Amino acid sequence: MPVTKLQVVPLGGLGEFGMNCMAIRWGDDIIVIDAGLMFPEAELLGVDIVVPDITYLLENRQQVRAIVLTHGHEDHIGALPWILSELNVPVYGTEFTLAYVEGKLEEHALLDDAELNEIKAGERFRIGPFTINPIQVTHSLVDCVALAIHTPLGIIIHTGDFKVDPTPTDTRLFDLHSFAEYGKEGVLALFQDSTNVERRGYTPSERAVRARFQEILARAERRVFISCFSSSVHRIKLAIDEAMESGRKVSVVGRSMLESTEIAQDFGYIEVPEGVLIHPAQMRELPRDKVCVLISGTQGEPMSALSRAAVDNHKHARIEPGDTVVLSSRIIPGNEKAIYRVIDHLFRRNAHVIYDDGSSPPVHVSGHASQEELKLIINLVKPRYFIPIHGEYRQLKLHAELAAAMRGSVGQVMMVESGDILEFDELGARKAGRIAVGRVCIDSNSMGDVVEDLVIRDRRHLSEDGIVLPIIAINKLTGRVESAPEIVMRGFAAGEDGFLDGARQTVMTTLEASSDEEKGDYGMIKEKIRQDLKRFIVKNTSRRPLIMPVILEV
Ligand SMILES: [Zn+2]
Numbered sequence: 252m253p254v255t256k257l258q259v260v261p262l263g264g265l266g267e268f269g270m271n272c273m274a275i276r277w278g279d280d281i282i283v284i285d286a287g288l289m290f291p292e293a294e295l296l297g298v299d300i301v302v303p304d305i306t307y308l309l310e311n312r313q314q315v316r317a318i319v320l321t322h323g324h325e326d327h328i329g330a331l332p333w334i335l336s337e338l339n340v341p342v343y344g345t346e347f348t349l350a351y352v353e354g355k356l357e358e359h360a361l362l363d364d365a366e367l368n369e370i371k372a373g374e375r376f377r378i379g380p381f382t383i384n385p386i387q388v389t390h391s392l393v394d395c396v397a398l399a400i401h402t403p404l405g406i407i408i409h410t411g412d413f414k415v416d417p418t419p420t421d422t423r424l425f426d427l428h429s430f431a432e433y434g435k436e437g438v439l440a441l442f443q444d445s446t447n448v449e450r451r452g453y454t455p456s457e458r459a460v461r462a463r464f465q466e467i468l469a470r471a472e473r474r475v476f477i478s479c480f481s482s483s484v485h486r487i488k489l490a491i492d493e494a495m496e497s498g499r500k501v502s503v504v505g506r507s508m509l510e511s512t513e514i515a516q517d518f519g520y521i522e523v524p525e526g527v528l529i530h531p532a533q534m535r536e537l538p539r540d541k542v543c544v545l546i547s548g549t550q551g552e553p554m555s556a557l558s559r560a561a562v563d564n565h566k567h568a569r570i571e572p573g574d575t576v577v578l579s580s581r582i583i584p585g586n587e588k589a590i591y592r593v594i595d596h597l598f599r600r601n602a603h604v605i606y607d608d609g610s611s612p613p614v615h616v617s618g619h620a621s622q623e624e625l626k627l628i629i630n631l632v633k634p635r636y637f638i639p640i641h642g643e644y645r646q647l648k649l650h651a652e653l654a655a656a657m658r659g660s661v662g663q664v665m666m667v668e669s670g671d672i673l674e675f676d677e678l679g680a681r682k683a684g685r686i687a688v689g690r691v692c693i694d695s696n697s698m699g700d701v702v703e704d705l706v707i708r709d710r711r712h713l714s715e716d717g718i719v720l721p722i723i724a725i726n727k728l729t730g731r732v733e734s735a736p737e738i739v740m741r742g743f744a745a746g747e748d749g750f751l752d753g754a755r756q757t758v759m760t761t762l763e764a765s766s767d768e769e770k771g772d773y774g775m776i777k778e779k780i781r782q783d784l785k786r787f788i789v790k791n792t793s794r795r796p797l798i799m800p801v802i803l804e805v
């Protein structure tokens with residue numbers, strides 16, 4: 252390839268939700284922006300996470316210099332353990348982003364071999380032919396940056412995820428000045444977040460939920476449970492501040508929520524006076540109206556703290572009649588069923604449930620820019636080429652149309668999807684072919700363990716380790732298990748005698764240990780069975796078949 256061409260190759264995130272990852276190449280040097288995952292859809296039972304196919308990077312492994320991260324959300328860093336285990340290159344990210352990354356790599360025993368480099372907004376750094384300037388932006392998470400990448404052919408700007416929040420809770424302001432200065436200097440291409448292109452106007456500031464939290468906490472006569480994404484640091488801060496203000500102690504429940512709160516405290520984003528945070532076990536000693544619980548699990552994840560509390564199966568977080576439960580998050584498309592199931596359980600416990608129903612003041616605000624903010628950035632940057640990123644196809648398309656209507660601010664709009672090679676040179680920009688991309692489904696307990704790749708790649712794993720289907724007959728009316736579970740296996744050799752009995756017994760034990768309410772919640776009971784059976788099979792056979800529980804209603 253002649254050295255005078257700049258290539259931008261999205262490996263994921265364009266035309267799909269999640270899995271953001273983009274390669275930028277100049278000659279023999281490639282840098283990768285973000286390494287995100289996608290959460291599997293419900294029909295991918297047996298799969299923990301989905302990551303981008305990185306065949307392109309592996310085929311060019313000698314050229315890949317680094318991975319640069321815009322912020323710490325899972326759809327931007329979640330695939331790092333998987334990618335680093337295949338391709339160990341230096342990682343660049345802000346302090347807060349790297350704190351999340353460290354936890355993740357530690358979990359997979361990859362931290363010792365990883366080279367992590369901290370970057371700061373406004374401090375340029377160099378990787379090969381690229382000089383990169385991280386620009387402070389605002390989002391639902393803290394310490395997020397856009398990246399201005401100086402290439403031999405000109406400057407390209409990748410916005411990362413953002414909204415223009417004029418009053419972030421950490422008062423680290425969106426650096427509009429830098430965007431404007433680059434606009435004056437001249438920008439070759441702007442790659443901009445498309446998530447909220449369908450929304451008119453401006454996205455409200457994170458502070459907008461404060462009024463609602465105040466109202467809820469003041470009115471509640473019993474415990475208040477607040478659930479939000481564990482990474483929503485602004486939200487956690489507001490919840491803790493307002494809970495304190497209302498005279499309540501705060502208990503943090505759920506691993507991810509706990510981790511996130513600790514990291515945010517370590518870096519000074521959240522300051523909590525001594526004595527405010529209490530251990531979940533201390534809750535019961537306090538008057539009901541003196542407790543606020545931050546709890547993880549806004550998306551109805553079957554094993555999350557909130558889901559378990561909703562079916563009265565959490566050791567400490569017990570939801571009693573008259574308690575208030577706030578879901579301070581949006582319903583991610585695809586999760587509706589699971590979330591409403593949890594909400595139903597909460598109603599059954601006679602809790603007041605408050606979720607994002609469009610009322611004002613809001614109980615949740617988005618972290619992504621609406622139309623007017625998107626236009627504002629385009630106006631400031633005035634790129635020669637505009638490329639929508641981070642969105643499903645319709646969002647990319649609508650964003651392209653929005654930009655194309657801004658004559659005078661945008662030279663030319665280019666639509667690309669994951670796998671397209673976008674090429675720039677002195678003559679202009681064009682699509683120059685495609686590379687293989689796709690989704691790789693992973694069993695997150697072991698990074699080397701590709702369960703199944705839905706789109707292309709091999710099915711080796713399936714044929715080696717096979718499938719196990721535990722079949723359980725449950726009486727819809729009584730919630731009773733009607734007969735002993737059947738275990739059907741394909742391509743999986745059971746090995747020792749007694750394995751089948753053991754597997755059946757494992758499923759029985761799980762069922763016996765579950766309440767009728769849990770058994771009536773098929774999503775949850777399937778996940779419990781899957782996890783317990785997986786543990787049993789790994790322990791007894793060291794194999795990792797795909798486990799797909801089937802519930803028969805009788
Ligand atoms: Zn994102």
Ligand SMILES: [Zn+2]
Nearest residue numbers: 322324390412
């Ligand atoms: Zn994000």
